[in-house]
Amino acid sequence: MPRRRSPQSSQADTRVPPVMLIPAAVGLGLVLLPLAGLVSRAPWARLPEILSSGEVLIALRLSVTTATAATVLCVFAGVPLAWLLARTSLPGRSVIRGLVTVPLVIPPVVGGVALLVTFGRNGVVGSWLYETFGVSLPFTTSAVVIAQAFVAMPFLIVAVEGALRTADPRYDDVAATLGASRWTTFRRVTLPSVAPGVVAGAVLCWARALGEFGATVTFAGSFPGITRTLPLSAYVAIGAGDTDAAIAVSLIMIAVAVAVLVLLRERWVGQR
Amino acid sequence: MLLTRTLRPLIVGAVTVLLGAACTDGDGAAVTSGSEPSGTLRVLAAASLTETFTSLEVELEAQYQDLDVAISFGPSSGLVEQVLAGAQADVLATADSTTMDDAVASGVVAGEPVIFAQNTLALVVPAGNPGNVTGLADLARDELRIALCEPQVPCGTAAAQLLDLAGVDAAPDTLEGSVKGVSGKVALGEVDAALVYRTDAADEPGAIETLSVPEADQVVNDYPAAVLSDSLNPTAAHAFVAALTAPTGRQLLAEAGFGTP
Numbered sequence: 001m002p003r004r005r006s007p008q009s010s011q012a013d014t015r016v017p018p019v020m021l022i023p024a025a026v027g028l029g030l031v032l033l034p035l036a037g038l039v040s041r042a043p044w045a046r047l048p049e050i051l052s053s054g055e056v057l058i059a060l061r062l063s064v065t066t067a068t069a070a071t072v073l074c075v076f077a078g079v080p081l082a083w084l085l086a087r088t089s090l091p092g093r094s095v096i097r098g099l100v101t102v103p104l105v106i107p108p109v110v111g112g113v114a115l116l117v118t119f120g121r122n123g124v125v126g127s128w129l130y131e132t133f134g135v136s137l138p139f140t141t142s143a144v145v146i147a148q149a150f151v152a153m154p155f156l157i158v159a160v161e162g163a164l165r166t167a168d169p170r171y172d173d174v175a176a177t178l179g180a181s182r183w184t185t186f187r188r189v190t191l192p193s194v195a196p197g198v199v200a201g202a203v204l205c206w207a208r209a210l211g212e213f214g215a216t217v218t219f220a221g222s223f224p225g226i227t228r229t230l231p232l233s234a235y236v237a238i239g240a241g242d243t244d245a246a247i248a249v250s251l252i253m254i255a256v257a258v259a260v261l262v263l264l265r266e267r268w269v270g271q272r
Numbered sequence: 273m274l275l276t277r278t279l280r281p282l283i284v285g286a287v288t289v290l291l292g293a294a295c296t297d298g299d300g301a302a303v304t305s306g307s308e309p310s311g312t313l314r315v316l317a318a319a320s321l322t323e324t325f326t327s328l329e330v331e332l333e334a335q336y337q338d339l340d341v342a343i344s345f346g347p348s349s350g351l352v353e354q355v356l357a358g359a360q361a362d363v364l365a366t367a368d369s370t371t372m373d374d375a376v377a378s379g380v381v382a383g384e385p386v387i388f389a390q391n392t393l394a395l396v397v398p399a400g401n402p403g404n405v406t407g408l409a410d411l412a413r414d415e416l417r418i419a420l421c422e423p424q425v426p427c428g429t430a431a432a433q434l435l436d437l438a439g440v441d442a443a444p445d446t447l448e449g450s451v452k453g454v455s456g457k458v459a460l461g462e463v464d465a466a467l468v469y470r471t472d473a474a475d476e477p478g479a480i481e482t483l484s485v486p487e488a489d490q491v492v493n494d495y496p497a498a499v500l501s502d503s504l505n506p507t508a509a510h511a512f513v514a515a516l517t518a519p520t521g522r523q524l525l526a527e528a529g530f531g532t533p
Contacts, residue, residue: 122461138462139417139445221419221446239350239449240424241374
């Protein structure tokens with residue numbers, strides 16, 4: 001929708017200077033060309049056959065179930081943590097806030113190594129789990145969920161904390177003066193007011209969990225049906241020289257990512 | 273000090289480009305025979321060669337002052353994929369002939385690959401053998417954590433052959449993309465048993481115990497090395513491949529536990 005401009009500036013405004021246009025085109029090309037390349041190289045004729053093959057379906061099912069479980073875990077633990085960070089005067093709050101976003105910036109493989117030496121059978125926590133309960137986490141589907149939750153949790157916390165900070169805390173105060181306990185206030189007043197933020201955070205969290213590779217392959221290993229999620233099977237396929245299968249698996253993940261973005265956009269457009 | 277360190281690779285790079293130009297201008301054979309190896313040499317090598325090639329790099333760089341060797345280690349099948357996708361490298365060394373044959377068939381290799389070493393598999397357990405593993409048959413035990421290589425990479429192909437030979441239907445919990453991924457998880461004690469190369473087992477004597485497997489000697493991997501046809505530094509590339517079968521290379525390979533072809 002072009003806005004009306006004053007006659008003097010209209011000519012200067014419509015011309016885009018090449019100094020902006022060229023780098024912008026490079027940026028756009030960098031983002032879009034690989035996707036276009038993937039779509040153009042896609043084995044469309046073989047696609048139904050590849051996607052219906054047992055291996056891809058098994059990886060897809062594993063990816064969807066683990067990403068969903070990881071998201072549930074993140075919401076269960078992340079929403080209270082975000083609330084603590086946004087609404088209480090917890091000592092060392094700013095330090096904790098910085099620490100919970102660490103998985104956003106460290107390489108996922110590093111996260112995987114950290115998980116392995118912590119929750120592995122000889123790890124700090126893992127050895128206790130193994131000796132007490134006989135539980136060994138690495139190379140299990142649970143390890144996939146933990147790895148995904150580790151890298152995806154910050155997305156949820158950041159989204160929910162942001163929503164809590166922008167929501168008006170006076171509603172909570174009013175509820176409190178009316179005699180509601182802090183838990184009731186959280187459940188009946190605070191949570192509904194930040195629900196869009198929780199949903200957006202959960203969707204981003206799910207998408208990040210679905211795409212998790214580095215921490216998963218390091219902590220959970222790679223075995224079909226148990227720990228080999230879609231990104232891992234794409235990597236295995238390219239390593240085996242099966243480019244068609246790698247592209248097909250990649251297309252599924254791109255379709256999911258685009259669907260998530262569209263969903264979020266509608267969510268945001270609907271709210272504002 | 274810092275400046276010279278930063279500048280050195282640039283100068284070396286520039287020299288490489290100039291040398292490359294000189295090679296294509298004049299008679300290639302004359303340049304190859306006449307000059308000492310220098311410039312940057314890029315080597316793609318199988319993960320199982322990590323320790324040996326790193327030592328060889330040190331030896332060669334000490335021998336030739338102007339040579340800078342850069343080695344990228346990974347699963348052989350992945351390295352061949354990289355070369356086919358256009359990775360700029362001078363030497364390719366794989367852990368079996370199958371992966372090298374793929375490279376030869378695609379026309380990216382100059383001349384005949386040289387078999388420079390042999391390797392066999394070993395059944396390994398973490399120190400203390402927590403799973404009480406005694407032989408290959410234990411790899412079928414469901415309650416144990418077992419790691420094997422991905423079937424497409426050479427150590428996985430060899431493992432499948434060995435298990436087939438022994439009639440064992442293994443129950444692995446993870447299929448790693450490279451042999452170092454397997455040996456690393458054994459050294460950490462996160463798996464109870466695994467099949468790796470004899471050389472990887474010998475590499476971490478404190479953390480890994482090796483169990484003797486009578487069938488292991490029947491599955492032998494040949495390690496071929498070849499100069500790549502797109503090499504920018506064929507002089508150094510030929511010198512590197514030659515060093516593998518020269519006394520220096522032979523000794524390093526033997527120390528690591530590789531067999532002589």
